[in-house]
Amino acid sequence: MKDDPDGGGMTETTERAGLRLTQQAHGGGCACKIPPGELESIVAGLVAPDPSAYANELVIGLDDGDDAAVVRIEGGRAVVATADFFTPVVDDPYDWGRIAATNALSDVYAVGGEPVVAVNLLGWPRETLSMDLAREVLRGGLDVARAAGCHVAGGHSVDDPEPKYGMAVTGLADPERLLRIDAGRAGTPISLTKPLGVGVLNTRHKATGEVFAQAVEVMTTLNRDASRAALAAGVRCATDVTGFGLLGHLYKLARASGVTAVVDAAAVPYLEGARQAVRDGYVSGGTRRNLDWVRPHLDPGGLGEEDLLLLADAQTSGGLLVAGEVPGAPVVGELVPREASVLRLT
Template sequence: MSIRLTQYAHGGGCACKIPPGELEQIVSGLTGPSPTGGAAPPVANAELLVGLDGGDDAAVVRITGGTALVATADFFTPVVDDAYDWGRIAAANALSDVYAMGGTPVVAVNLLGWPRDVLPMELAAEVLRGGLEVARAAGCHVAGGHSVDDPEPKYGMAVTGVADPARLMRNDAGRPGLPLTLTKPLGIGVLNSRHKRTGEVFPQAVAAMTELNRDASAAALAAGATCATDVTGFGLLGHLHKLARASGVTARVDAAAVPYLEDARKALADGFVSGGSRRNLDWVRPHADLGTLHEDELLLLADAQTSGGLLIAGEVPGYPIIGELLPAQEGRTLTIR
């Protein structure tokens, strides 16, 4: 009998993230002065360029020699039943944070939680094999990692990359007049929800989740982009809200221009919406003019993605434009038409 990994976890993929509003409350006190008084101690030969303040995709530190180090970690519960594919997806998702900053991944370490008395260790080996193959395709070393005995299976990577500190893509660098480019279609969340509940396999979703954001990042840098983020668990609307808020602008989305994976609308119509997607929409609703769009359309725009594409402030050849950045409108980071 085949083992369905998604049945061993309460959530799946980036939809199992802590809700964005709760997460912001947790970290809200971590960006100011030390609780014991005074500033953080200086670090020799290192300067923090990107930290917690803007809620960006990764931390960036400038070191000697004109190099910036990009550091991130990402892991989640199974998003598909196939162990090898889950490993590939989780690795591509972890690497994406480095690409979103305009960096190149250099080395990764595995993060594995496994219910060793419940699931065969051979499946864990398949997860790690999938992660290794995607990292190799990205030209990124994998050097060990850490594992724990866990009631739920979890897998991901901590990744370190390098970037040019003068050519970073940050989520606080947007400015009015820039178009918004999206490099992967939406709909991964509803298709993954259907897969978890029915066992149906959607190759188009697996292909999208395992596609590296390397080429999209390189194209964005070549086009001169300085502002980007990736679209993952907080959905397009959630990540765009964070980008617009950090940049001090309002983002307008043309809903008709947003691309979706095949069968995504059918999965939505059949009720396969994760709780994470609903929480995403609830989070952005007070900050948005949602126009006259039907609730179902809004849920697709807020759909919790796993290993989604890049959202770039700027025109990038070969990828669709889905909106633009506008001057800030009081009390509103998003407007949908």
């Protein structure tokens, strides 16, 4: 087992198996997403033949890339539906399960909902990886769902060349009190509820085997309390920060809301070790693609490449990006009337 200067190391389960889960897939976590530009071109124009037939029911759909779909139902309530899964982001199977479940549940919290029931989504190379490891992954997901008060009722599995895990989650929300990506207004502060940097630390973990407990803690912290606090404060605009990085998700929010987002780079919090990981070259391809995607719409304000990569870092199970103030969360910028650039850094 590789020595870890932060006091961690590979778990006994994976060590006994003689493998590292992060070596079983080409990517890891939300960094393995299809690049945002490619994804937008794929889904462009994919709407129902007659949008008016469901206009009063589908409250949040495909238009702006919100985190989950929201459908109005009887009784003044709305159903929230989402799905999220990815390849291993850490070597510990139990932690991977916890991270993937936390990430999937986050989509419900990001629109202001509460998760009710989830089903597992599992892809597993059954001839090369022990099913005992798969059980640990599922156990991690179950424990997180229980902590969230969300039922887990079965799921679906396939024999897959690469291990993948996540959940499809259904929740409930008040259709009049949602967090939307298109509801940002000029003059509103921007809050961030988790520090950045898990992407570069996960990339370092994949390359070296070093374990970063601070990254695991962030990735397994539910966004439930932040979502509830935002709603209680009257916030109506938010998204979560995952595979497209802070800049990518903020670009989508500002674009959909018709405003410019100004970020105070010095106010953005980072995990310990994140900046050093970038300096040492542990930057994923997904992070670089994120930065390339937003560059045409970005005024970098003189910031160097290291800062830009950190702001574009592909997060897994990141925090909420909120157009409004959330108790305990740092304010990292402000929405202003639309300028020449959709994003401006200071």
